[in-house]
Structure formats: structure tokens, C-alpha cells
Amino acid sequence: MLGLPKTTEFNKRIPKQKFYENMDISPTLKKIFVEQVKIIYWRNKIAASTTNLAPGNNVTELEVFEVRLNNPVLDENLLKQIDKEISYHILFLLEYQGKYQAWIGYKEATISGNNAFKVNGYYHTEWLPVDELPLKLEGLNVDAVYENFVRQIAGNKLNTQNDCESLKESVERDEQKQALQKQIATLQAKVRKEKQLNKQMQMNNELKKLKKKLEEM
Incomplete structure (x- = not known):
């Protein structure tokens, strides 16, 4: 095979x-x-x-x-x-x-x-x-x-663009990305349900930070 x-x-x-x-x-x-x-x-x-x-x-x-x-x-x-x-x-x-x-x-x-x-x-x-x-x-x-x-x-x-990254490091980075993606999805769901504008704005600011962190990974 x-x-x-x-x-x-x-x-x-x-x-x-x-x-x-x-x-x-x-x-x-x-x-x-x-x-x-x-x-x-x-x-x-x-x-x-x-x-x-x-x-x-x-x-x-x-x-x-x-x-x-x-x-x-x-x-x-x-x-x-x-x-x-x-x-x-x-x-x-x-x-x-x-x-x-x-x-x-x-x-x-x-x-x-x-x-x-x-x-x-x-x-x-x-x-x-x-x-x-x-x-x-x-x-x-x-x-x-x-x-x-x-x-x-x-x-x-x-x-990865890092030729020196080990398999263990690659897997850990992927696990961190998956955890971050779940965090973003959870927060997005909360934003959709939130009625108060000021809380929506706070959560959207947090979403921007999380998305930027994800991009950097």
C-alpha cells in the first residue's frame, strides 16, 4: 500500500x-x-x-x-x-x-x-x-x-515560513490557532446577542485584538 x-x-x-x-x-x-x-x-x-x-x-x-x-x-x-x-x-x-x-x-x-x-x-x-x-x-x-x-x-x-520550526512547535502553534479561532467564534456569537451598544463596542474591540493576534500567527 x-x-x-x-x-x-x-x-x-x-x-x-x-x-x-x-x-x-x-x-x-x-x-x-x-x-x-x-x-x-x-x-x-x-x-x-x-x-x-x-x-x-x-x-x-x-x-x-x-x-x-x-x-x-x-x-x-x-x-x-x-x-x-x-x-x-x-x-x-x-x-x-x-x-x-x-x-x-x-x-x-x-x-x-x-x-x-x-x-x-x-x-x-x-x-x-x-x-x-x-x-x-x-x-x-x-x-x-x-x-x-x-x-x-x-x-x-x-x-510555516520558519525553516527551523520543529514539528512539535508547528503542532503547538496550530493548537493555539484553533483555540483562538474558537475564542473568536464564541465572542462573535455574544456580540450578535448583546443588546447594549457600549458592551457591543467593548466586545468588538476585543475581537479586533484577537483577530490581529490570529493573523500574526
Whole structure:
């Protein structure tokens, strides 16, 4: 898949029961597994041992999981739970009726260590034929391949004119932008409901400041 080297192919079907029986998940997540997921395949393992890439400092292996769905919507919390339980980085390929979405999160080890990871959120593509997914194996080591996959899937959201900006910094900047956009939308809704002119003017001044801050980011 994705034109990845033959040496990375694994193509092992993993019964979904193995996930929800061996993970500490809530009844709600188990229900999502049962109702939304049809089949899970472990398609590829991208590592120094399966490619001519150098090992990464932060990413030792990058797994490619194909998740075939019963409907075109999957709860993001399910992907997050799988990511938290598996100590390797994961590229998810969601499949529904022959079309695919690529999903990937910025995943990093927690300060506590113990193979514990956190994923704040995910970037994903639109539904596309598999050969149109914007994914290319680029980089000299596994860290770089992972970073490029994240940036390829995120597209304009992580674009930067600062060549020195790390992936972590790009993701944090995007999260700050999203928080600011929510703040602006909330304030705009309040302005529309406010009857008093002086309060409207105060809120509009605050809106201008927030919008300027967003532009500067």
C-alpha cells in the first residue's frame, strides 16, 4: 500500500476483539469497536530493520494500520486509545466503500516514561482513492518519515515560513490557532446577542485584538 517498500509489508489481520479484550477501555469504546469497525489490518512496519532508513531518535517504528469501517464515521477516541496502548507511532488508513482517509496524530512520550504516550489530536485527509492520498516516504531516518507524514496529511495547517520550526512547535502553534479561532467564534456569537451598544463596542474591540493576534500567527 502507498507504494511503500515490499520489505515493510506485514499484511496481518488483527481480530478487533484482540484490541478491546486486551485494552483497558470503557464500555462505550468497546461498543464503538463492535459497531463501527469491521476489520483491522497491520499493513506495514517502517523501521531501520525493514528499510534503508537510519533509526530515529524519537520514532523507532512507524506502523501502518488499515481500519475497515462499517460506516464513514469513526470516533477519534478509538484511534487515540489504540495510540496510547501501542508504544509505536501509527499511521491509520480508514477504509469505507473503497475510499480512504489517512489519519495521524502528533504522538510523544510522556514525561513519566514507562512507554507511556500522549496524542493531543489528529490530522486527516478527505476520503480519496488510496493512490491519491498525499503520502510519500520522504526522509533519511524514521523521525523524518514520521514528521513528513504528519505535515503531508495536515497540509496548510502546519505550513510555516520558519525553516527551523520543529514539528512539535508547528503542532503547538496550530493548537493555539484553533483555540483562538474558537475564542473568536464564541465572542462573535455574544456580540450578535448583546443588546447594549457600549458592551457591543467593548466586545468588538476585543475581537479586533484577537483577530490581529490570529493573523500574526
